[in-house]
Amino acid sequence: MKKEELQKFVDSFHTMTSILSVENTSDGSIGTIRIEAGNELYVKSMERKDGDGNSVFSQKFIPGSNYEMYMEKELNFEKFCYQSAILKKPVHAYIQPERFPFWINLFMLPVEVDDTEKGYCSYSLEVTPEADLETMTRLSAEISSNVLKACIKLRGTKNFLKTMDEVIEDIRELCGAETCCVLRTDFRERSCFVLGSATKPNTYVQNIHKVISNKFVDYAESWIETLKGSNCLIIQNDADMEIIRERNPAWYASLTGAKVKSLVLLPLMHNEEFIGFIWATNFDTSNVLRIKETLELVTFFIASEVASYLLLQQLEVLSNVDLLTGVKNRNAMNNQVYQLVNGIVQYKTISVVFADLNGLKPVNDNEGHNAGDALLKRASQILKETFTDCEVYRAGGDEFVVVALDRPRADLEARVEKLRQKSKEKGNVSFALGFFHDENGGDVRKAMHEADVLMYEDKKLHYAHKR
Incomplete structure (x- = not known):
């Protein structure tokens, strides 16, 4: 085909079609790509503006111009052109350019043109606003x-x-x-x-x-x-x-x-x-x-x-973490109790710490709930830092529970006592604490009950000293 016949060739297509050329290079790199000709459907569609005033072509089409005059440099597009125009292979692709709200079904076929300096291919495409699943799966x-x-x-x-x-x-x-x-x-x-x-x-x-x-x-x-x-x-x-x-x-x-x-x-x-x-x-x-x-x-x-x-x-x-404090919630605690009771999780010794936050109600009443929330966050952070190798739960309100499996009693007792002493210091977050340890791997429910009872005794002492 002669170069002057390219326009007549693309005009014979009933789909959006253009002729692209790629310059031959001695090193095998991709040479300059030009849009040599385009039928009316192709040119009008590329120049047509959408509702936001955008179009594929950034200016009016002039045959024989470098494609980069009209759109941003696109590496994949260049590779398609090279495959078809220089390597003489048919190319088909179905793509959705991220910067445009449509899908493109494109076909490229090598075209023989009397030109030793360039390779040529036809470029036909159809554009749809939504993805065509049948095309995607072909x-x-x-x-x-x-x-x-x-x-x-x-x-x-x-x-x-x-x-x-x-x-x-x-x-x-x-x-x-x-x-x-x-x-x-x-x-x-x-x-x-x-x-x-x-x-x-x-x-x-x-x-x-x-x-x-x-x-x-x-x-x-x-x-x-x-x-x-x-x-x-x-x-x-x-x-x-x-x-x-x-x-x-x-x-x-x-x-x-x-x-x-x-x-x-x-x-x-x-x-x-x-x-x-x-x-x-x-x-x-x-x-x-x-x-x-x-x-x-x-x-x-x-x-x-x-x-x-x-x-x-x-x-x-959402189902296992308390969103305010970041520790695990009551639902997660109940799930662990279920696993321990039913033997899903095996253990030799079990320890439970009940930690009830002292003074939350006065803070909520006098300073507001934002201050109360801040106090709960500080309390949970202290518990996480104290019991880094244990599970910490917010059982509800101002009550926290720590469950430890196969941890030495003396180690946990020392942590609880250190926390108790810090709670007595003015200005620190104050906890009422109950600790129970079963060396024989007993029932977690009993351990939780005993720790709860001990915590309430500690709480009575706390308020007795404040009178």
């Missing part, structure tokens, strides 16, 4: 099998974190990568932690769990800007790495310092919110498109499972 048998395997593992697990490690190992092998990791990020709480990781055997890399701390969340947040709205970032050569150096110098320094030569990074999204990232380093760059397509769909399901796991974690906290 995959090869190999990709479908890999995705289904991950879904079944995660859906049927009773140990989410252990299974996540297994799934991440499967993904690492699929990518032929040195390392693979899924990271949970919470940008509101400024926290992050590893949900699963895998490393190729006999590969020396730093333990990811030692690298990741809550400070890493600032690092992860910079990836959002680096992604530039894309749902996937692929670095497969030095040219790509140079783009990272320009966009994110600190990350570039970290990657090169860790001897990362290739990387695929995808965000985990749920309800239009970033909940984490998944990445693979030093992967098999000869299968970029297959890896990208597989990971995009696997990540879709992983994000859903991670969101479900986080919700269950939150529900567990």
